Amino acid sequence: MTLRDLSYAPIRVAARTDGLVAALSLLHETTGTVGYGPEGHVIVPRGLIEADPEAEVIDTIELHGRLLYGLHCPGRSGQAPEEWTLGLVWLRYGLSEGLLESCMTYLGGRTVGNSPLLLQQMIKGQLAEAVIAHLEVLTALEDAHPGDLDESALAALHQRITRTDRGLLRLLGGSSLCADGPGQAVHISELMADAYTKRQTT
Amino acid sequence: MIELNERQSTLRAYAREWATELAKRAFELERSPELVHRLLDLPGMVFLARTPVPAEYDRDPILLDGHRYDGGSMERVTICEEFAAADAGMMLAAPGPSMSGVLVSQLGDKAQQEWFFSRVLERPTWTFFALTEPDRGSDAGGLQTSLVPDGDRLLLNGAKRFIGNAARASFGVVFARTKPGPLGVVAALVETSLRGFTATPFPTVGLRGNQVTDVRFDNVEITMDRMLGAHLSPTRRGLLGAVRGLNKLRPGVAALGLGIARGAYEYVRAERRDLTAWERCELDEMARDIESVRQLVRRAATAADADDPALATLASAAKARASQLAEEITLGAFGFFGAGARLQHPRLDKYARDARAVEYMEGTRNIHHLNVFQGLSRRRLAS
Ligand SMILES: Cc1cc2nc3c(=O)[nH]c(=O)nc-3n(C[C@H](O)[C@H](O)[C@H](O)COP(=O)(O)OP(=O)(O)OC[C@H]3O[C@@H](n4cnc5c(N)ncnc54)[C@H](O)[C@@H]3O)c2cc1C
Numbered sequence: 001m002t003l004r005d006l007s008y009a010p011i012r013v014a015a016r017t018d019g020l021v022a023a024l025s026l027l028h029e030t031t032g033t034v035g036y037g038p039e040g041h042v043i044v045p046r047g048l049i050e051a052d053p054e055a056e057v058i059d060t061i062e063l064h065g066r067l068l069y070g071l072h073c074p075g076r077s078g079q080a081p082e083e084w085t086l087g088l089v090w091l092r093y094g095l096s097e098g099l100l101e102s103c104m105t106y107l108g109g110r111t112v113g114n115s116p117l118l119l120q121q122m123i124k125g126q127l128a129e130a131v132i133a134h135l136e137v138l139t140a141l142e143d144a145h146p147g148d149l150d151e152s153a154l155a156a157l158h159q160r161i162t163r164t165d166r167g168l169l170r171l172l173g174g175s176s177l178c179a180d181g182p183g184q185a186v187h188i189s190e191l192m193a194d195a196y197t198k199r200q201t202t
Numbered sequence: 203m204i205e206l207n208e209r210q211s212t213l214r215a216y217a218r219e220w221a222t223e224l225a226k227r228a229f230e231l232e233r234s235p236e237l238v239h240r241l242l243d244l245p246g247m248v249f250l251a252r253t254p255v256p257a258e259y260d261r262d263p264i265l266l267d268g269h270r271y272d273g274g275s276m277e278r279v280t281i282c283e284e285f286a287a288a289d290a291g292m293m294l295a296a297p298g299p300s301m302s303g304v305l306v307s308q309l310g311d312k313a314q315q316e317w318f319f320s321r322v323l324e325r326p327t328w329t330f331f332a333l334t335e336p337d338r339g340s341d342a343g344g345l346q347t348s349l350v351p352d353g354d355r356l357l358l359n360g361a362k363r364f365i366g367n368a369a370r371a372s373f374g375v376v377f378a379r380t381k382p383g384p385l386g387v388v389a390a391l392v393e394t395s396l397r398g399f400t401a402t403p404f405p406t407v408g409l410r411g412n413q414v415t416d417v418r419f420d421n422v423e424i425t426m427d428r429m430l431g432a433h434l435s436p437t438r439r440g441l442l443g444a445v446r447g448l449n450k451l452r453p454g455v456a457a458l459g460l461g462i463a464r465g466a467y468e469y470v471r472a473e474r475r476d477l478t479a480w481e482r483c484e485l486d487e488m489a490r491d492i493e494s495v496r497q498l499v500r501r502a503a504t505a506a507d508a509d510d511p512a513l514a515t516l517a518s519a520a521k522a523r524a525s526q527l528a529e530e531i532t533l534g535a536f537g538f539f540g541a542g543a544r545l546q547h548p549r550l551d552k553y554a555r556d557a558r559a560v561e562y563m564e565g566t567r568n569i570h571h572l573n574v575f576q577g578l579s580r581r582r583l584a585s
Pocket residue numbers: 110112117120122123170171172173174175177330331332333334337338339340341363364365366409412414559562563564565566567568569
């Protein structure tokens with residue numbers, strides 16, 4: 001199998017069911033690289049850092065008891081290969097699917113008056129919006145091989161996922177702010193997207 | 203345009219200076235919420251610790267250039283915007299009467315007000331406000347924490363969640379149920395030193411300075427003199443009675459969102475000097491949105507200070523829009539920097555994390571949209 005034929009299904013599933021750290025480790029393993037963004041940033045689970053003594057740790061984030069590092073290494077700017085950048089969108093997409101599942105569980109178990117929040121029309125509409133966004137992203141991803149989607153197309157997908165995640169987080173109520181829950185994973189997911197989103201600045 | 207008068211402008215100038223000074227320690231506070239104990243002598247903290255206290259209880263009020271401040275809503279939104287533009291977490295970490303003070307003013311009798319405010323003025327004292335429960339937040343009317351008579355006192359049992367500052371506090375207001383139905387919810391003043399009271403902080407993605415906690419009440423004994431609103435009719439005490447006070451506070455929470463948005467915007471202005479024509483347009487649009495929401499927030503504050511019947515609708519409109527603005531502007535601000543901006547500009551990242559929290563404080567956007575609809579259907583804004 002060449003990298004071009006890489007299947008992203010396991011990364012998507014890992015993100016959805018096992019969470020961010022498992023999926024990110026799998027992405028590293030599958031692509032065999034630590035993919036630095038255009039300005040030399042990357043988020044890595046602890047353990048991979050030993051592999052890169054040149055990088056400076058500029059952020060440390062905890063997620064479910066695991067540490068992740070935000071690394072900066074200008075010398076490795078833009079080294080993320082195309083299979084990595086496409087894989088990252090799949091990873092964030094899988095996380096977003098997992099977040100939708102968390103919302104369904106949360107809202108199904110919570111009530112207003114005596115009826116589940118899940119049955120409120122406003123909530124149904126907001127969940128539907130998330131599903132529509134997911135379908136849109138999935139449709140763009142499904143037939144894409146590394147290199148098929150240019151930087152701006154990938155950036156647009158990242159933005160769509162970020163906006164969708166924000167909408168879903170709101171549905172989790174205050175619990176979305178807990179540092180040991182899905183809200184922290186979304187924060188890290190946003191940091192990862194940001195590390196690869198190139199922008200024109202003067 | 204709703205402009206500040208000279209008194210309010212003076213307050214704004216002081217608040218800006220205090221908040222800027224305190225914000226220098228913002229990341230330290232995030233890492234260690236206990237830091238606030240070492241900042242209590244700074245003028246911003248001193249002011250927040252003593253404000254708002256009704257004039258009759260404050261014999262030695264803080265004067266700023268000769269002006270006295272009594273905690274009106276326009277003052278509150280001014281302070282909240284300035285602090286949040288620097289660092290909202292610092293403001294929410296401060297001691298002071300805060301939300302409980304408003305409720306004690308609203309529901310408490312003379313003796314309770316004297317008890318509460320004299321303690322707040324005696325030394326920097328944190329207070330808390332406990333309404334949300336683990337199983338219900340928006341649906342506050344369904345709360346289950348119970349207050350059951352036991353001889354000449356009541357026993358408080360149950361749990362609350364997301365209670366800001368409860369682990370630092372000396373006392374606060376707790377909502378609990380004495381019987382089924384909307385009139386069965388009452389508010390009580392509860393001291394944190396009482397046996398059976400525990401408050402356990404838990405870490406959050408944003409606004410860590412607020413140090414939210416899980417609170418448990420395990421047979422906490424409450425004396426009758428701590429029940430708020432016993433001198434009022436049943437519809438004016440408890441949750442129903444509190445609603446008016448909460449409506450008055452809401453523009454302040456909206457101003458936190460507004461301030462966070464402004465802080466992110468000002469950060470871009472300061473850090474990105476050579477803008478393209480396109481970026482200048484985008485930034486100007488942000489400035490227009492911020493000013494427009496500022497006007498909405500001030501409109502709600504004006505309604506609060508005038509006891510306008512449209513307050514509930516206006517306050518919800520301002521809160522819903524300001525929390526949306528805070529998320530939009532903080533996310534949009536990264537677009538002015540290169541890839542990796544969130545790691546490279548931690549202050550901007552902090553604004554974005556803090557913005558997320560504004561959504562939940564004092565009710566979510568959906569709930570405020572429902573309130574605004576109610577205002578529409580009842581023609582509350584018709585004029
Ligand atoms: C930083 C922070 C500080 C806080 N401080 C305090 C405090 O000091 N004291 C305190 O008591 N509480 C506090 N809270 C809690 C806050 O008030 C609640 O989080 C908020 O009321 C929402 O409740 P919830 O989290 O249970 O969400 P839920 O009520 O579970 O809501 C989940 C989702 O359902 C939506 N929803 C709910 N009902 C409806 C409906 N009828 N129709 C349509 N949509 C609906 C909501 O908008 C949300 O999107 C704080 C929260 C935070 C994040």
